[in-house]
Amino acid sequence: MQAVLASDYSFAQFQYLRRLLLVHGRWSYFRMCNFLGYFFYKNFAFTLVHFWYGFFCGFSAQAVYDQWFITLFNIIYTSLPVLAMGLFDQDVNDQNSLRYPSLYKPGQQNLLFNKRQFFLCTLQGVTTSFLLFFIPYGAFSAVVKEDGSNFSDQQTFAVTIATTLVIVVSVQIGLDTHYWTAVNHLFVWGSLIVYFAILFSMQSYGLFGLFPNNFPFIGAAYNCLSEKGVWLVILLTTTVCVVPGLVVSFLKVDLFSTLTDKVRYLQQSRKRHGPQEQSLRRVRRTSSRRSGYAFSHQQGYGELITSGKNMRRSTVSSACSLEKTTNGSNWIGNVLKRKNEVSCSSQEFIAAPEGNSSATKTPRQQRTD
């Protein structure tokens, strides 16, 4: 009892450790890395526009955006979608996470967020900020409204770039999210709607009438966003910022596909043609061999019983990839190894790319947890 009170995590049975590590631990690592990478990208894209603008405003630290936009950008416009991604995102569902424990390897090998990944996120942020500034710069150097009146003014420039930025980062998080729950939809589309709502309300006549010195952008949003030319600029900039990332991620899946990609495709194809095969398999399921032994000091007879040697069992291969994943504690590796469903399936799957196609066709027992 005291141990439970003093600990961060406590659970009653060692079998729960498996789910904690392979499902939740892995998801947590995956979400955290995605979250971090996106956060750096978003903030570099937002801030470095001022660096490029410095060359054209005499290095006077003139802000490109409205002061209110700078305040609200990280609080309201872009905080919720990334929060939802950090809470709900799953690359592979929980059953497949347990079925293919090798998916845990990227976490151990620090593959998803290291210096190289950080550099790539930063590079993407810098490139986005470059495009975000220079495409409107090129378009605004000689632009006028449809009625001929002026258009290339500071406030229109600010509203254009701010709107483009919010749309680009929202599209980017849309492409980064792998698991779209209702909450994700609400946060992403909601943030965009809230941005436009706040933009038009802050640059409206009412607020300006109350505080003229604090809301100088009166009329800017209406005049700016009612011009077709501005929307063409926004469309072009959004596409140019988002498309390279899309190309790279698509090519990476084809050229350097990881286990995660393969499992995701498998998951998707199973969902599409799977249900009838899976129901057949369920009929063949044997009784669960889980036992409720918990060990505090020594192994005891738990291994013997849970290995099912005294019960009916099928052949199991001892050489298992699990050995590689559980380097530390030997005894848990042994316990997990003896659970024959897991070792069978992972073994067959790992063997598959080496040409052992017949093994993949054998029906596997449905893993329940």
Added chain:
Amino acid sequence: MVKEEEDSSNRPDNTAFTQQRLPAWQPILSAGIVIPGFVLIGLAFIGIGVGLFLTSRDIQVLEMDYTGADGSSPCSVCYNLADKNCVCTMSFSIDSLIKGPVFFYYGLTNYFQNQRRYGVSRDDKQLYGDTSNFASPNSECAPYQYISNVPIVPCGSVANSMFNDTFELFKNVNGQSLPVPLDGKGIAWWTDYNVKFQNPNVTPLINAFNGTVRPPFWSKNVYELDTTDASNNGFINQDFLVWMRRAALPDFRKLYRRITDGDYSAGLPAGNYSLKIHYNYPVNGFGGKKKVVFSNVSWMGGKNEFLGIAYLVIGSLCVVMSVVMLIVYAKFKFPEDN
């Protein structure tokens, strides 16, 4: 052995939300979506690019630099002169009709209206007609806040540096110079004219400005900007509004007048013209240049080839990338039966 009651009270919630089983859409970037998508985007962009480029090509623009820095222009005599009332005349000819309505802009280069200290040096409350700020202007306006303890209205560098060259256009018809009517109504934004800038609610207007002084660079008071038209006088003077809307980049153009009336409603016909310039605005101090621009507009605004070319380039790149991705996909086909 675990007691049933303890078990049920310690058991975590088994809802879809807490157990992370929420129903979700799990999109995967498959080749069937990405490659046709890229082709579609590429073709759409090429279409838009062609449309923009052709529209921009049809816009006619006539630009003339009248700074007079190099000594060869008729206005060179005014370039270094301290005399504020220098007048010079530029002659030019138009080969073919510039279709109306024609817009007359003045342009400045190397002029950083987007400099931060310059940009904050204004008092929006004064310009909104709040007379309490007439007596004590915003401190951001310094050093154009007081002159010998008398408040400046309108205060600040932005107002002080207002462009004050004026132009008159004449057409040479049979040896005579006929003036071309220039329309200065509605050249500023509607929101600027009606909401952002308002005159104090005092008639006659001059009474509101008792105890204030005009900015040092101005030769007229703000209530004398247009004595012929009360709706164009004071803070709501259209030229003043156009100047107060700060430009984003150091090379900019601002609308001066429109040419839409009378004989010129169809545009500026071909012929010889002369432009009389009251050269008041000195730019030699910072190496700036001044120019006038005559242009017509289209649905996408003024002449701007950048957008059309950019769309064409991006559209072609998208199509090329989709071909590359198709080749890569076909060669390294992802083993889906694994």
